[in-house]
Amino acid sequence: MRYVSTAGKAPDTDLEAAILLGLAPDGGLYIPSRLDPMPPETFARLQGAPLRDSAFEVGRHLLRGAIADGSLRRLVAYALNFPIPVVPLGERIWVLELFHGPTLAFKDVGARFLAQLLLYYRASQLGRGGSTTVRIVVATSGDTGAAVAHAFAGLPHTQVFVLFPQGQISARQERLITTVGGNVHALAVRGTFDQCQRLVKQALADPRLRDEPGVLTGANSINVGRLIPQVFYYVHGWAQLPDVANPIVVAVPSGNFGNLSAGLMAKRLGLPVDRFIAATNANDVVPRYLQTGHFQAQPSVPTISNAMDVGDPSNMARIRHLYDDDVNQLRRDLSASAHDDNTTRECITRVYRKHGYILDPHTAVGYAALAAELERDPAAIGLLLSTAHPAKFAEIVEPLIGSEVPLPPALAAALQAEPHVTVIDPELDALRSAILSGGR
Numbered sequence: 001m002r003y004v005s006t007a008g009k010a011p012d013t014d015l016e017a018a019i020l021l022g023l024a025p026d027g028g029l030y031i032p033s034r035l036d037p038m039p040p041e042t043f044a045r046l047q048g049a050p051l052r053d054s055a056f057e058v059g060r061h062l063l064r065g066a067i068a069d070g071s072l073r074r075l076v077a078y079a080l081n082f083p084i085p086v087v088p089l090g091e092r093i094w095v096l097e098l099f100h101g102p103t104l105a106f107k108d109v110g111a112r113f114l115a116q117l118l119l120y121y122r123a124s125q126l127g128r129g130g131s132t133t134v135r136i137v138v139a140t141s142g143d144t145g146a147a148v149a150h151a152f153a154g155l156p157h158t159q160v161f162v163l164f165p166q167g168q169i170s171a172r173q174e175r176l177i178t179t180v181g182g183n184v185h186a187l188a189v190r191g192t193f194d195q196c197q198r199l200v201k202q203a204l205a206d207p208r209l210r211d212e213p214g215v216l217t218g219a220n221s222i223n224v225g226r227l228i229p230q231v232f233y234y235v236h237g238w239a240q241l242p243d244v245a246n247p248i249v250v251a252v253p254s255g256n257f258g259n260l261s262a263g264l265m266a267k268r269l270g271l272p273v274d275r276f277i278a279a280t281n282a283n284d285v286v287p288r289y290l291q292t293g294h295f296q297a298q299p300s301v302p303t304i305s306n307a308m309d310v311g312d313p314s315n316m317a318r319i320r321h322l323y324d325d326d327v328n329q330l331r332r333d334l335s336a337s338a339h340d341d342n343t344t345r346e347c348i349t350r351v352y353r354k355h356g357y358i359l360d361p362h363t364a365v366g367y368a369a370l371a372a373e374l375e376r377d378p379a380a381i382g383l384l385l386s387t388a389h390p391a392k393f394a395e396i397v398e399p400l401i402g403s404e405v406p407l408p409p410a411l412a413a414a415l416q417a418e419p420h421v422t423v424i425d426p427e428l429d430a431l432r433s434a435i436l437s438g439g440r
């Protein structure tokens with residue numbers, strides 16, 4: 001399988017180069033050059049199959065020969081070592097719980113798969129007489145850093161540097177980054193998230209760091225190595241639904257639109273679902289695009305589903321590429337709606353009262369969109385992607401439901417463990433020294 005840039009001005013490449021580069025040299029995002037449908041018998045066979053089996057089948061089809069079957073099976077088993085169950089919510093909605101990984105959010109799936117891919121390619125580079133150490137640098141405004149830190153924790157010959165703006169992420173998010181230790185170095189930057197991102201870009205382009213032996217790379221969410229495994233769980237989610245003839249609508253709480261890009265890729269592979277709904281908070285550039293046919297980025301506005309506060313979603317480049325930049329074609333597979341914080345709060349309260357089920361604020365935006373769609377279409381049933389565990393957003397959720405959100409063991413352990421963090425100035429020199437000294 002070759003990977004092409006959405007900007008169309010860089011040569012196509014193989015998976016190894018696409019994941020090591022992250023961003024294509026022309027500034028575009030990599031996407032598989034072909035998405036051929038899988039045979040309907042394969043989908044039929046995957047109904048009720050364990051996650052590892054369906055992930056392997058879909059991965060083999062998508063990666064097409066890039067990784068030998070035995071290695072791919074091992075890679076999937078290491079990366080996806082937690083369940084992704086579907087639970088019913090009333091009569092017509094099923095929730096795909098993507099938050100059973102170590103950092104309680106869907107980002108664990110992409111980060112863990114990317115970590116295993118990098119390890120696989122490091123081994124193959126070694127086989128070719130190449131370098132040994134892999135250094136990963138990532139900037140985070142919260143969840144990504146935690147997922148990347150845990151995905152790479154303890155991996156041999158791998159050093160991870162997670163930059164976050166000091167004092168500007170939640171205490172629980174910070175704990176999930178700073179208590180990993182070992183080969184994971186938490187760097188609190190005296191500055192903003194934008195400065196952290198800039199520093200990462202500078203480090204990745206820095207000749208002195210690039211001259212060091214080994215691989216230096218990023219792990220941010222535009223990396224195609226994080227996108228591919230997200231396709232797996234759409235198939236696994238569909239495969240756990242009851243075998244009914246009703247049209248299936250999939251609701252995706254969206255911010256940077258990576259998750260939805262993976263869903264639309266799954267549909268291209270033949271996933272038997274009728275359509276998708278992009279659910280956004282007040283950051284509604286995509287609902288507007290579908291309404292007007294004109295894409296207009298906006299400055300982001302803060303909401304209680306803050307991981308979705310994106311005013312210029314980078315993965316829209318992938319979605320527009322998939323649909324030949326034809327909004328009418330896209331409208332056949334996708335609708336979109338935006339929901340404000342009041343609606344989000346109201347959904348959390350209503351669902352808890354009615355079903356005893358606790359939604360996190362991001363999933364609640366998806367619920368609002370899906371409930372409205374199912375009211376419009378009484379024949380349809382819905383699959384709702386739940387992107388984070390509500391305990392990560394206890395300060396928002398608990399006052400609404402009037403009780404405590406039980407703490408999952410992974411979070412409880414992180415809250416107990418000893419934090420290790422190095423504070424640095426927002427300067428390349430400071431980051432370079434931290435990287436060269438292995439975070440000490």
Ligand SMILES: Cc1ncc(COP(=O)(O)O)c(C=O)c1O
Nearest residue numbers: 254255256257258259307362387
């Ligand atoms: C909890 C949660 N839900 C939803 C999203 C939105 O996902 P995407 O950026 O792929 O649209 C994010 C992204 O950071 C997230 O952390």
